Structures are given as C-alpha cells and as structure tokens.
Amino acid sequence: MAPRPPTRTAASLQPHASLPSRGPSMNPSLTLILNTHMPQVLGTGPLFDEPENWLFEALTETYLPLFRMLERWDSRRFAGTLVMSFTPCLVDQLLACEERYTGYLHLLGRIATRELERTSRLDLYNRSEKFPQSLSEEALSRIHRTAGMYLRRVEDSLAFLKEHSLRDVFARLGRSRLPGVQLWTSSPQHNFLPFFEPATADRLVARGVESFQEVFGREPDGFWLPECAFQPGVERVLTRHGIRRTALSLNGIGASQPQDPSGVFRHEDLEVLVHDYRIGLHLWKSPDATFPAHPVYREFFRDVGFDVRPEYFDELGVPVPSHKRGHVWTGLKYHAVTGQQVGLGEKGLYDLEAARAQVPKHVRAFWDLLESRRSLVQDGQTFVLAFDTELFGHWWHEGIEWLDGVMQPKLPQEVTVAAPVPPPPPSLPRLYYSTWGRDFYSEHWLTPGNCWMFGLIKLVEAQLPAPVDAETRETWRRFEVFSGSDLLFMMPDPTQRERARTLFLQRYADVVSRLPAFTPELLTAFPVDPFKCVLVHVGKPGAEAPPPFLLRRLSRQGSPDARREITLDPEVVDVAGLRVCFQYFLLHPQARYALRVEGSEHEYTFQMPDYGVPLLIAQDTRTYPKYDPEVLYRKLAEIWEGDQRLPILQAPTLRSQHMYTREQVTKVLGGKRTAVFKYNKEGYALLRFREKSVAPASIVFDDTVSLTDAGAYIQAGALSVPVCSDPAEIPRQDFDAVVFTCSLNFESEVPHVRALLEVATRKRLPVVSLYDDILYYDLFDGLEPDPSLFHRVAVPEQDALAHPGPVDYRPRNLLGVFGTDTVQGKFSTQVYLREALAKHVRVRHHATEPTGILLGADTGYSRVLRVEAEPRLAFERRLMADLARDCDVVITGGQNGLLYSPAGADRRANASTMIYETFLPRLIVLTVSVDTKPEDVLATREYLETLAREHEVPCTVVGLAMMGGRKLLGSRWTETWFLGVRDEVLEAARQRLEQRTGLRVHAIPEEVDALARSVLTSL
Structure with missing residues (x-):
C-alpha cells in the first residue's frame, strides 16, 4: 500500500526514573515484524515526480540504513527476532531501480549542497524563500547543521551503491542466515488473499515463494499475509507451499477482550505470530502516546520543496514537472513536530542534537512499556509487534536510530543479552477471518467507492487460463499486478483517487486484452465483516434499469427450498464498458446464502464468515463494538421475518424424562461411554472433570471445532478424547450414550444433532440434554424415538408442585x-x-x-x-x-x-x-x-x-x-x-x-x- 503517516501528537510515555538502566535481566523477548512493501511506482519519466519519490525516499531513509544495520548485526545484543518481510513487488523494483536511483541521489546531492551553502548566511537563505524570515544566528546555524546531515546521507547512500549492488545485498542476506533475523516473503503485489478463490490464492502464495527463492537463494522463513488478511483455508495454502510461520492480528485468533493475550501460538503445523495493536499504537497512530509525535522529532509534512520559490530548482538545473512546481517533495525538512495543535506554518525548527538525545529515552521508554504490559502476552515475555517498515526513518525520521537502540544496544563488549527460553507455544483450535485494518476486517478494501474494483478483479479471475506456458504465465503476472491491494487502498483517499482509478483501469484493459474468450458477466459476494456483505453483479450496460438482486438464505447443506427470498435494489457504477451493480447488506454470521439477479437462473452461493462483532479502535486506544449486538440481531430478525427460528414442533406429543438427582443420572448413564455435543463451556467442564463424570466422554462432536485430542483445546495435556466436526463421522464412532450440552442455537448444529439422534434411536442409546427438551425439535426424519430413552436435566412439574x-x-x-x-x-x-x-x-x-x-x-x-x-x-x-x-x-x-x-x-x-x-x-x-x-x-x-x-x-x-x-x-x-x-x-x-x-x-x-x-x- 502507499505509506501512511503516523498521527502527530506529543508522546506521553516517559521512562521510569526509578528503574536502573536496562540490562539483560530486564529484557523481554521482542519479535519485530517489518512489512517491507512499496506499490508499483518505479517510473521512466522525470525524477521528482511522485509517486516514484516514495521508493527513493524510503531507500535513502529506511532501506539502506537497515541494510547497514544488518551488516553489523550482532545477535548477542538482541534477545528476540527481527522479521524482514519483502514483497516481490518491492524487490523487483529495487533490483531494477539502481540507475534511476543513482540519478535521483545526484540531483538530491545537488540540492543538499546548495542548501548547505544557502543556510550559511541569512541573505542567501531568504533569497530563495517564498516567505523570507527573520532568523537568529543560532536558528540559522541549526538549519545549517540539518542541511549538512542531508548531504552526508546522500553521500553515504552513493557510497553504499558503490560498495554493493542491491541484488548482492539480498543474496548475501539469504546466504548469511543471521541469528535472530528471519526473512519472509509475501504475495507478488501485496494481493489481499481472502479476495481470491483457493486456487488463485494458492498460485499467489506459490509465486511469492518462487520469487523469494530466485532472489535470496533459499526458502523463506515465513509469509507475510498482506494487511494480516486471513480467512480459514489460507493456512492450508501456506503449509502446502512449505510455509510454517505467519502473522495475524489479535482478532485472527478469536481474541476480543481488552486483556486477551497476544504473542506466539501454534495452529496445527503453522506458527502464528500475533501482533499486539495495543502496544503497537505507541509507535503508530495513537494520539496520546506515539513516540514519533514527540515535539523535538522531525516534522514529515513540511518540506523544503514547499518553502522555496519554484525558480530555485530552475537555477539548480533540477527538472521539476509543471504540476509539481511550488510543492516538490525533496525529503529535506527543517522543522520539528513542535506540537499537536501547531499548524505547518508555525512549526519550530528541527534541532538535530535534541532529537538524537531523545531517542535513547524512547528506547528506554519502550522497554519500560513492554515490562508494564507483560500480562498482555501469553508467556509473559514474547512480544510480537508488526509495522510497515517505512515508519522507521521515512515517516519517523529518528526511527532507524530508535530501532538500532532497541535491537543493537551499545553494551560492554563482554555483555551478552540472554534470550529467555520461551515455553512451547499454546495450541489454537481455530483461526478466524480478520485483518489488521480498520475494525479488523475488510472495510477499507470494500468501500462503496471501490467495490466496483473488486468486481472487475473477480470478473478477470473467473476467466484466467491455467498457467501452463509462457503466454499464460505472462497473463497471470499481469493479473497479479492488476489485482494488487494498493490501488483499492488508495481509492478512499481523495488526493490519490483519480490516479488509482486511472491506473487500475489501464491494468484491467491490459490483462483483459490477453483473454481471448472474455465473458463480461459475473455474480459474486464478499463479506466486509461477519455481519455485512457486499453483493456484486458485473454485466453489460443497458438502457433499462438494472435488475434487482434476489437473496435467499439457505440451510447449512445448501437446501434451496427452506427460506424466503428478499429483493434488493442495487447501486450502479458504469465503468470500462461494463455495469457494476452492488449492494451492501446485513446478514447472519456463518449463514449460507444464494444470490441471483432477476431474470437469470444462475445463482451464486456463499457463506458468511465466523467470529463476533467487529471492533473499532478509539483515539484512547481502547476498542469498542462497531455494532450494538442486540440492535443488530433485532434488525436481522426484522429483515428475515424470524428466519433464525429452528425446526421446533409446535405441539410435541413426546416429552423427555426429567431428572435432577445423582441417583437418577447414575441409573441412566452410569459407566457408559458418552458422545458429547458440543464444545462449549459445559463441554469444557465435562472434560476438565472427566474423572468425576458418571459417563466419561469418549468423543466430542462440534459443528466447527476439530482436534485430534481435546486436551490441546483446554490446555490440559493429552486426554485421548478426540474432537470431530464432521457429521459423517458420527455413525463410525463407538459410544453408548449421548449428552447434548447446549440448546439448539445455530442452524449449523442441526446436521450433527440429527446424526446423533439417528444413531441413538437406531441403537436405543440414552440421550441426555442439559437444557432444551430435544424431543421438541423436528429432527428425526421419520424415526420413531422411544421417549423413555430421552432425558433432560430438569425438575418435573409434579415434584415442584407437590409439597x-x-x-x-x-x-x-x-x-x-x-x-x-x-x-x-x-x-x-x-x-x-x-x-x-x-x-x-x-x-x-x-x-x-x-x-x-x-x-x-x-x-x-x-x-x-x-x-x-x-x-x-x-x-x-x-x-x-x-x-x-x-x-x-x-x-x-x-x-x-x-x-x-x-x-x-x-x-x-x-x-x-x-x-x-x-x-x-x-x-x-x-x-x-x-x-x-x-x-x-x-x-x-x-x-x-x-x-x-x-x-x-x-x-x-x-x-x-x-x-x-x-x-x-x-x-x-x-x-x-x-x-x-x-x-x-x-x-x-x-x-x-x-x-x-x-x-x-x-x-x-x-x-x-x-x-x-x-x-x-x-x-
């Protein structure tokens, strides 16, 4: 994506004066993940024409300083792991840019040299200023020292390029396998993987791995999911291509409470590093506690190229595109953050020495912060934080020095920072649909202003040929560029919208021109979050009004006859010779739906994702529900006219036997092997106290969870009680009693309950329900249950009324x-x-x-x-x-x-x-x-x-x-x-x-x- 600025406000976190200086014994283990990515910006036109400057400024201020730090890397000084993730898109640009980047540095050096001369005297300085200033000698001297820093940086960057080619840098990083450093890959163009069909996502992951191998000469250590975007199934794609490590947001592991732990976990064969936004916000976007927003640090948004007269660049012989005259981003900046409410025109001058003096204090404050937040990580020591790499050095000018102080502190030569030995990571039974973006789902990539782009991406995806030869592989490469996430991310920004739209349509035309049998029609849907979905139809434009959407809820098995249809009038965008119709709509989490367009028999079926109510991060870093759940469910009930109702008999003729004493239960269940449905808090208790049960569980069935051993779920060691989510497995298992631990709450539970009832009825097994009377549900499909076999833990009315x-x-x-x-x-x-x-x-x-x-x-x-x-x-x-x-x-x-x-x-x-x-x-x-x-x-x-x-x-x-x-x-x-x-x-x-x-x-x-x-x- 395009770089995003941190919020500029004063940092409130200061080091604790009462603590001794940081030493090895105080050092928690930090896993820092740097997502290194830049959109496709490398150009062929005039230098200093954005957005190519993004790449060159990031190289100068972030990437090359990081490469320098890795050259002198000493793992004895850092008790943790640095993860450097590189998107193939960025790597390809870095390998291709050296000639243009060298030219850029020479131009920048010309400007920096002129600035060193201009800032030596006030009359020279004011000669080029749009608004001449009255500066003291000390103030001018401060600007002069800053200009000197910029010139030294240009010289250092040119020296680096003389010493190394960037291709050699990557190859050496791949060979060296630095202790404490991991190198990850990503999808080719930062492609948002949940958008795609499994086969397409598989191809994108494979291309990320192949690209990494070509450049670094080895397998990647992990895979960065762009935007931490995950949906169940992606983990299988990763492991199929040898990936054993990735990162997710807290929502990705099902966490939703303020104190839920982050850290390192394991899901089957995948190590999951869970980024903690609660701590990360102290470095990114938290108004009250952002380190980069300290008043003495350099202000990003006021550039020399905005302050000087346009003729300044003409006199230097530096070509500037006409549309950039008067506001050129040079990367040279003389002002400090100063304060939250201070406008750009009132910013104070940057003091290089004061900023450098502040960095060690924020290094110390960071470790103090981790010490105070140990309860937020699952093992008390392994913190996982993930950031866009460009935060350090580019957006936060002092960020590279801060990183160096965190990861390569200046310690006495004989001192080694001992890395704590972490316990084995806990096992996660499930992973969930999530991102690290706004509300932790997909809203930013599926807005009313850009969902037409999603429709065109899916339209092309549906018609891609198999990549079997050079011609089709080239088509796929162009699709990778076209379907990258960056342009969708840029569309909501008014300053970038037109450029993103134009470039996207150019890339669309480019890839479509290579599809000989292109059919311009598509019906699809994608969840914005677990409750809201965007429905999309792409077709040829016509004079008549677009046909309405017809949406029907299905049973879990996709039965077409159970639910009524809702008619929706979509919104319309005409683009690229096509009509894109879309509609945002509230739906039930995990429910299945069928979508069609009036007049067509073609249906698109889909299922809404799992996991809870989306959260929003407030300015105080706390999270709040995006929806009021009670209001939301009432609204859903109104829309679907009671569609949440499950199959309950209105006048049941059979009723379970009621029991509430130990003697009654022992008579029914004593010594039997029990099949339990399902894995909720009651199921958890039955396993925790299994030895106390009159009928110990031999297997647990659940509509979503599947584990080879239930002990992994409850963190209790091996119990040899499997958990199964496949209803087809029920008749194959050995049990002689059934316990239902829940009311029938979700339609997804019906197949499991029905299958268990069929086995119990056929084998005449006792069935015990902890809550609702199971005979009230119309689930027997022609079976004739014997009510004497069915029991409910409850008090008979006659007992309650007797005395x-x-x-x-x-x-x-x-x-x-x-x-x-x-x-x-x-x-x-x-x-x-x-x-x-x-x-x-x-x-x-x-x-x-x-x-x-x-x-x-x-x-x-x-x-x-x-x-x-x-x-x-x-x-x-x-x-x-x-x-x-x-x-x-x-x-x-x-x-x-x-x-x-x-x-x-x-x-x-x-x-x-x-x-x-x-x-x-x-x-x-x-x-x-x-x-x-x-x-x-x-x-x-x-x-x-x-x-x-x-x-x-x-x-x-x-x-x-x-x-x-x-x-x-x-x-x-x-x-x-x-x-x-x-x-x-x-x-x-x-x-x-x-x-x-x-x-x-x-x-x-x-x-x-x-x-x-x-x-x-x-x-």
Whole structure:
C-alpha cells in the first residue's frame, strides 16, 4: 500500500526514573515484524515526480540504513527476532531501480549542497524563500547543521551503491542466515488473499515463494499475509507451499477482550505470530502516546520543496514537472513536530542534537512499556509487534536510530543479552477471518467507492487460463499486478483517487486484452465483516434499469427450498464498458446464502464468515463494538421475518424424562461411554472433570471445532478424547450414550444433532440434554424415538408442585460460590472445593448449572419450568433444607456475576441474585480472575451485605477464588476456550486484590485446600 503517516501528537510515555538502566535481566523477548512493501511506482519519466519519490525516499531513509544495520548485526545484543518481510513487488523494483536511483541521489546531492551553502548566511537563505524570515544566528546555524546531515546521507547512500549492488545485498542476506533475523516473503503485489478463490490464492502464495527463492537463494522463513488478511483455508495454502510461520492480528485468533493475550501460538503445523495493536499504537497512530509525535522529532509534512520559490530548482538545473512546481517533495525538512495543535506554518525548527538525545529515552521508554504490559502476552515475555517498515526513518525520521537502540544496544563488549527460553507455544483450535485494518476486517478494501474494483478483479479471475506456458504465465503476472491491494487502498483517499482509478483501469484493459474468450458477466459476494456483505453483479450496460438482486438464505447443506427470498435494489457504477451493480447488506454470521439477479437462473452461493462483532479502535486506544449486538440481531430478525427460528414442533406429543438427582443420572448413564455435543463451556467442564463424570466422554462432536485430542483445546495435556466436526463421522464412532450440552442455537448444529439422534434411536442409546427438551425439535426424519430413552436435566412439574416449602428456612451450613464479574471459575471452584472439603466433613452439592449433575453433584438443574414463583421457591428451599439436614456443608453457586444487569433491568433481576435470595447462604466465596478490578469485588461484597440485611441473615465472605486461566471468547456465545497465565501475573493480581479488598486470594486448584480450611474455620 502507499505509506501512511503516523498521527502527530506529543508522546506521553516517559521512562521510569526509578528503574536502573536496562540490562539483560530486564529484557523481554521482542519479535519485530517489518512489512517491507512499496506499490508499483518505479517510473521512466522525470525524477521528482511522485509517486516514484516514495521508493527513493524510503531507500535513502529506511532501506539502506537497515541494510547497514544488518551488516553489523550482532545477535548477542538482541534477545528476540527481527522479521524482514519483502514483497516481490518491492524487490523487483529495487533490483531494477539502481540507475534511476543513482540519478535521483545526484540531483538530491545537488540540492543538499546548495542548501548547505544557502543556510550559511541569512541573505542567501531568504533569497530563495517564498516567505523570507527573520532568523537568529543560532536558528540559522541549526538549519545549517540539518542541511549538512542531508548531504552526508546522500553521500553515504552513493557510497553504499558503490560498495554493493542491491541484488548482492539480498543474496548475501539469504546466504548469511543471521541469528535472530528471519526473512519472509509475501504475495507478488501485496494481493489481499481472502479476495481470491483457493486456487488463485494458492498460485499467489506459490509465486511469492518462487520469487523469494530466485532472489535470496533459499526458502523463506515465513509469509507475510498482506494487511494480516486471513480467512480459514489460507493456512492450508501456506503449509502446502512449505510455509510454517505467519502473522495475524489479535482478532485472527478469536481474541476480543481488552486483556486477551497476544504473542506466539501454534495452529496445527503453522506458527502464528500475533501482533499486539495495543502496544503497537505507541509507535503508530495513537494520539496520546506515539513516540514519533514527540515535539523535538522531525516534522514529515513540511518540506523544503514547499518553502522555496519554484525558480530555485530552475537555477539548480533540477527538472521539476509543471504540476509539481511550488510543492516538490525533496525529503529535506527543517522543522520539528513542535506540537499537536501547531499548524505547518508555525512549526519550530528541527534541532538535530535534541532529537538524537531523545531517542535513547524512547528506547528506554519502550522497554519500560513492554515490562508494564507483560500480562498482555501469553508467556509473559514474547512480544510480537508488526509495522510497515517505512515508519522507521521515512515517516519517523529518528526511527532507524530508535530501532538500532532497541535491537543493537551499545553494551560492554563482554555483555551478552540472554534470550529467555520461551515455553512451547499454546495450541489454537481455530483461526478466524480478520485483518489488521480498520475494525479488523475488510472495510477499507470494500468501500462503496471501490467495490466496483473488486468486481472487475473477480470478473478477470473467473476467466484466467491455467498457467501452463509462457503466454499464460505472462497473463497471470499481469493479473497479479492488476489485482494488487494498493490501488483499492488508495481509492478512499481523495488526493490519490483519480490516479488509482486511472491506473487500475489501464491494468484491467491490459490483462483483459490477453483473454481471448472474455465473458463480461459475473455474480459474486464478499463479506466486509461477519455481519455485512457486499453483493456484486458485473454485466453489460443497458438502457433499462438494472435488475434487482434476489437473496435467499439457505440451510447449512445448501437446501434451496427452506427460506424466503428478499429483493434488493442495487447501486450502479458504469465503468470500462461494463455495469457494476452492488449492494451492501446485513446478514447472519456463518449463514449460507444464494444470490441471483432477476431474470437469470444462475445463482451464486456463499457463506458468511465466523467470529463476533467487529471492533473499532478509539483515539484512547481502547476498542469498542462497531455494532450494538442486540440492535443488530433485532434488525436481522426484522429483515428475515424470524428466519433464525429452528425446526421446533409446535405441539410435541413426546416429552423427555426429567431428572435432577445423582441417583437418577447414575441409573441412566452410569459407566457408559458418552458422545458429547458440543464444545462449549459445559463441554469444557465435562472434560476438565472427566474423572468425576458418571459417563466419561469418549468423543466430542462440534459443528466447527476439530482436534485430534481435546486436551490441546483446554490446555490440559493429552486426554485421548478426540474432537470431530464432521457429521459423517458420527455413525463410525463407538459410544453408548449421548449428552447434548447446549440448546439448539445455530442452524449449523442441526446436521450433527440429527446424526446423533439417528444413531441413538437406531441403537436405543440414552440421550441426555442439559437444557432444551430435544424431543421438541423436528429432527428425526421419520424415526420413531422411544421417549423413555430421552432425558433432560430438569425438575418435573409434579415434584415442584407437590409439597409446600419449609415454614422456617434458615440452614446455617450453606456455602455459595458467586462471581464478582463475568469471569470464569464459579462452577469449577464448586467442584474443586467440594472434593477438598470432602476429605474432612460430609459435603453435599447443589449445582445451579445442569452440568454439575453429571459430575458428582447431589442435585442439579438449570431452571424449573412452567411453575410460578411461589411454588418454585417452596420446592427449591425444601430441596436445599433436605440436603443441609444430612451433612456438614452444602455447596451451591451463582450463574453469572452478581453485579450483572440484564437488558432492560437492574442487577436485582440477574440469576445470581435470584439464587442468593432463594437459598440465603451464610458463607460466600467470590470468584475473581487476573483481570478483576478490586472495586468490583468491593461493590459485590457491599451488594451481598445489602441483600443479607434485607433478609435478616448473616453473610460472611470467606475469601476470593482465582482460576489460573484467562478466558477467551470463541466465535459465538456458546464457545469459550482458555489460556493459562503465568505465576507472576497471578501473583501481581493477587497482591492488587488483597491490598484493596482485605480478602485472601486462593489460586484454584493449587490452593483449594487452603480455601477449604478457611471455609471450615468459618462454619
């Protein structure tokens, strides 16, 4: 893409004066990825005619200084990895540009020499200025020193070219295999890979690898996905061509919360380096904390070529195109950033010495920043940051010196920076559609102003011949240039729009001229994000109005008869002798659709991608949802008139058996091998506590996740419980019971549920549903299920209505485990604590999660159906009183955070409050996580005390239970997975919470025995 300027504001991050100077022991491991790319800008016309200057300025200010740094690279000084990614497009230009670049340097040297002379006296200086200035001797001397720096840089660049050819530089880099340096390739023209069909993406990756091998003489160490743009399936393309390493944004691994960890992960055979924008923004685009925006650093946007009279260049004999007269980008700049609100005309003069003095401070501030953000990376030490290479030196003039200070610090000769040994990277079960661009999806590359370009790219792609000979391979090379992402990126910029449009159409005509059987018609679609899609039709223009789009939602299998059709009137762009019709529309994530144009029977089927609500980065670097999910889903329901409804029988004649006691569950499932559907938080619990289950899982089925061993998913080591996402595998597996861990929420789940029900019905296997009655769903396709085989973890109505509750309900031995916020750990803490207490006293367990009844709880259910509040309260209190009468302590717990406010209500209406007010436990354990705020703990305790006073019962918070893992959301609310956190993160969180709350924090499960002793002491 074209280079992008950093936001110019004052950097607020300063080094901590209290810390000693940086040394090896303080050094976290940094993986710095530099995406080195430049659009196709090398020209043949006059020098100093943009955009060719972008390339030559980047060479002078960024690439050559980086090559110099690599010449003196000493891996002993840097505990980390420098990744240099080169696009073939840039490499080809560098190999072809030496003659023109040398000519450019000679012209620039002529200007710099003149500037050194001009800045020696004020009268000479003002003679060429558009607006003569009154400068002090010290100010003029400062400009003079800066001019001298520019002349030395030109001389150094010319000297470099005399010593090396750029081809030799690349070949030597390939041969040397510098320790701590990786060389990556990319797609030929920075092509945005998710846009293309798998075969095209495969060809583009192959070309990137081949091009790298030709220049560097070896295989690349990894592959930079342009714009970090990824969609599932690209990982298989990479590994097929020998790529074992790539980079993604945080969204690419399913992270969506402020504290979700970045770092190094593994997905099958691919090492995934996850860039952390939260830290990267301190060097790029964060208004309050950007290093390059420090007032003393050089201002990029005020150039000598804008300040001097046009005749200046005539007198020097430097040719300037007529349209550039008066605003020539020379790369020579005399002014400093000065301040955020300071206009270009009021900028202060650049002080070379002051800027250089600031660089070491920002080197130190950077390491301090990493030290303070260790909790944001999964192993506490390996930070991954990715930037466009041109940030350093070109946009941020002092950036190369900063890089040198970070990666090649001046240490005593005998000192070696010891690289910490990272633990094996955690395994990721899934990767997700994502980019590192605005909202972390594809919006910038699919705007209403440029989506017609996408349509033409897809039109050509659909008709490309196989690259079997020189002629067809040349056609592909021209398609690579035509389909690069840079012109799409430039289109939203008004200053570059016309040039991008003209160049794109030229390249379109060039490649189409090589297609002998070109058909000018295409129907396609592409997701802008998981909810919004652009629908595109390309055809010949006509006098009549364009026909409407007809859009229909399909079942997961693509069945054409299940959904109604929606008619859409598209927008129209006439371009290149074609009519491009397009329409942006909201769709359901992961749903399948069929698109056609009225009057045509041809259909284009597609599926929306996975993963959540897109996020926007605010100026304070925090993220905010792009959509309000509740409003969005209501809108989708209105558009599709209830299309989210699943096949529910309106008047079911069969009903499952209801059970809620351990004895009932043991009678049904005891000793059986269970097939579990699906891998949500309940499935996670069934595997975590597998040894406690009355029917241990032998296989887990899921509509999206697939793993050879479930232990990899829950970070628990090998469990030998496979996870399968293929419904066809269900009849081939060996199991003799089925457990459904979820309501039927998504259409994608239907094939798996139907296949499991078919096996269970045919083999007469018991089926247990934790939530909805599975017989309510019309999924049996002619089978005749025996209702005696189907069970639901619930309370029969007759039990709930049979007897009144106790008149005086005041059991003293109740312990409740409740959440302070939406953290994980309430149910797990109950199970761990139950087992620890059972070593000393008689314990009963009432699980308010239905999963508990499968894992050793005495009673458990989700909710009592169709019973009014008063008889329901009577039943639940009678049940609890019976449990409490027979033992020393009863454990129960909440279902969400006590402070949670349901939509349209306050916290009094949340499930945990209702559970507390039902059972009135005297002792409370509160669950927290490494991210819990102390003020939330204090507010929760205060809320409990208020409830206890209202009910006139005592209430003691025994302590806090902290699970060691960090919860990551999956693509939907039914899916979560966990990453462990390090001891130092746990310890820091413990200290913070204990100091602020006065409550002891117990790590679970490691310190569950200590928590049990605290409970026993309080009984």
